Amino acid sequence: MAGLNERKQKILHAVVTDYIQTAEPVGSRTISRHYKIALSAATIRNEMADLEELGYLMQPHTSAGRIPSQQGYRFYVDALMDATSLTQEEEEYLARLFTQLEKMREIDQIVQHTARALSVITRYTSLVLAPQIKQSAFKQMRLIPMDNDKALVVLITDTGYIRNKVIEMPKALNQQEIDLVVAYLNKELSGQTIASLTSERLRKLRSDLYYHTDILNVLLNMLELCAQKPENRVYLGGASNILNQPEFKDVEKLKHLLTLFEEDERLTMVLENVTEGLSIRIGTENVLAEMKDCSLITASYHLHGRPIGTIGVLGPTRMEYARVKTIIEEISSRLNKLIGTL
Amino acid sequence: MAGLNERKQKILHAVVTDYIQTAEPVGSRTISRHYKIALSAATIRNEMADLEELGYLMQPHTSAGRIPSQQGYRFYVDALMDATSLTQEEEEYLARLFTQLEKMREIDQIVQHTARALSVITRYTSLVLAPQIKQSAFKQMRLIPMDNDKALVVLITDTGYIRNKVIEMPKALNQQEIDLVVAYLNKELSGQTIASLTSERLRKLRSDLYYHTDILNVLLNMLELCAQKPENRVYLGGASNILNQPEFKDVEKLKHLLTLFEEDERLTMVLENVTEGLSIRIGTENVLAEMKDCSLITASYHLHGRPIGTIGVLGPTRMEYARVKTIIEEISSRLNKLIGTL
DNA sequence: TTTAGCACTCACTTGAGGAGAGTGCTAAAA
DNA sequence: TTTTAGCACTCTCCTCAAGTGAGTGCTAAA
DSSP: OOOOOHHHHHHHHHHHHHHHHHOSOBOHHHHHHHTOOOSOHHHHHHHHHHHHHTTSEEOSSTTSOBEEOHHHHHHIIIIIOOOOOOOHHHHHHHHHHHHHHHHOOOHHHHHHHHHHHHHHHHSSEEEEEOOOGGGSBEEEEEEEEOSSSEEEEEEEETTSOEEEEEEEOOSSOOHHHHHHHHHHHHHHHTTOBGGGOOHHHHHHHHHHTGGGHHHHHHHHHHHHHHHHSOOOOEEEEOGGGGGGSGGGOSHHHHHHHHHHHTOHHHHHHHHHTSOSSEEEEEGGGSSSGGGTTEEEEEEEEEETTEEEEEEEEEEETTOOHHHHHHHHHHHHHHHHHHHHTO | OOOOOHHHHHHHHHHHHHHHHHOSOBOHHHHHHHTOOOSOHHHHHHHHHHHHHTTSEEOSSTTSOBEEOHHHHHHIIIIIOOOOOOOHHHHHHHHHHHHHHHHOOOHHHHHHHHHHHHHHHHSSEEEEEOOOGGGSBEEEEEEEEOSSSEEEEEEEETTSOEEEEEEEOOSSOOHHHHHHHHHHHHHHHTTOBGGGOOHHHHHHHHHHTGGGHHHHHHHHHHHHHHHHSOOOOEEEEOGGGGGGSGGGOSHHHHHHHHHHHTOHHHHHHHHHTSOSSEEEEEGGGSSSGGGTTEEEEEEEEEETTEEEEEEEEEEETTOOHHHHHHHHHHHHHHHHHHHHTO
16 A cells, blocks of 8 residues: 555645646646656656556546545545645634634534634535533533423533523422522532433432432433433534535535535534544545545544544545645644633 | 406416426416416417516517516415415424424524424425514523632523523622622513613613622623624524525525525524515515525514514525415414413 | 417537547657 | 657547427418
């Protein structure tokens, strides 16, 4: 696999970068002209024929130039890609963005704005997975009576994620009883991750406070629900950007992707399935068939060293990997810093 | 304008319904064959020429059939359209939907699910405007301390809309003071619409409680913000459905719409600009240029007789007006009933 | 007033021809 | 042995012309 001499690597690099720019098959002449490789077109042709045989390039038809195969992109991403840095414009945009984000105190809002910004700056579609309540830790819980028979439960977690739920109140409970139960739960559960609140563990609490079972039941049920039910907390930005990509000028291809964009559960799955840290998934390396012509670059973000969510950029396999990678790294690092201060 | 004899109306009706079904220009032969109008194609041709001159029909080119003009659709919607009723399938789908919705206690969730369902059942794109906090009435407010310097304000309104905001806490405030201020606000503001909380009115409260200005200021600022800042609370469903419409097989046209779909502020504007009750906006009757080839059918929903939001369906001007109208009427009426019980 | 007949229009399809970009192969040059 | 120039070849894409078919407008007869 690694048996590519330097010349082949240079040529592969030229093909990939040119194709990323132009979206047109790259011919041997183009390379010998534009890419300061001191070789004639004929020699390059021979090398390209080799690269094709080795699986790094493909030819749409006999008399066309070459385009990178998935394996070609993979090699480019792993070994060939130049490190880039942010342009001044991008730098300024991010500076402005983060001074705005710093004013927001809620993770949800921050994450939503990040998704939008990510798509604006990359000009691709962005996907952002907000912290799942499951992975958050219990901080405190409050119960606010609304009417006779309804109350609002507010659950605050350490990730700054706040969840409301209106519940039916069992009747004939006085405020004192409620306060007691809530105080007990706050003391008992503080710092525990929501996911750890299994039916098992909750049962124990139930028996501890058996004389308040009515209200306790309602609250514990809510927690149990939070721990079990997967939440779809994925935000999409710049979906219309895919229309700028020539590979999606075909309406049928578009339909598959746009339909996918409306299926929050599956998007969540994609983002959860990604390895921690920075990840680049090319073409069929993505599990979903709809994404076989797409690449997804993601980075996880963390709180107290624990990964709590993912930001990602989705584009055609012909994506500007280097640029997007730089941007994602920068944004996720800034995001981590910001979350730390919440 | 109204000078259409019965025969012309019959023919116009035939053209519109046929075109809605097929998306192809309708010829005179098709009408005389399929629509039980006991006239020859030639006669119908003459009438169609008249209808064109009167502005109800258009011809894409000389030797093609006719398609309805915007004015043609308008006449159809106002005078010609047959009343339809729900199919059994639709009926069952709605029954299932609303038994689900009844279990939800929060307006936001209800509205989101309604948007999705509306797009599924109509097979068009749906737009739903959730209650604006401005138009809601103050019910109660709570302040939950989080850390030393932060607190969570929970604002509950009569529309079941709950708003959280994390605020910076002025230091050196004891719980007692806070409770006092919150209790005062709850008493003073109960039942008032948020929009009525102008700077003017709030100033009075400020002077009433001048000895607690720190915490009071923070809370009042939050309320003022809610009263002023327009919120974008619009939900979109089934955006990918527009891809099934032949009129949007052109990627350029699509781009305009999809880009619009990402601009929440402008979508909100569209839905706010609509008349109360049922409204049908055809083509350029919509203010936004992007929607000049679309029609929008909307209905407002109410609480205590006050309109608090809008549900709508967006499709091509060649939309199945009758079917969609029936569905929207049904859903909004059921939604109204449901909201009343919250 | 309605209808049959007919010439006419115009989009759409098909196929042929030519241009252009790029290839693979061969033989000469380095 | 490696590189390069030359050349025939392949395949897409564009254009153009001819043919097809759906539908029209007009005219004259019913």
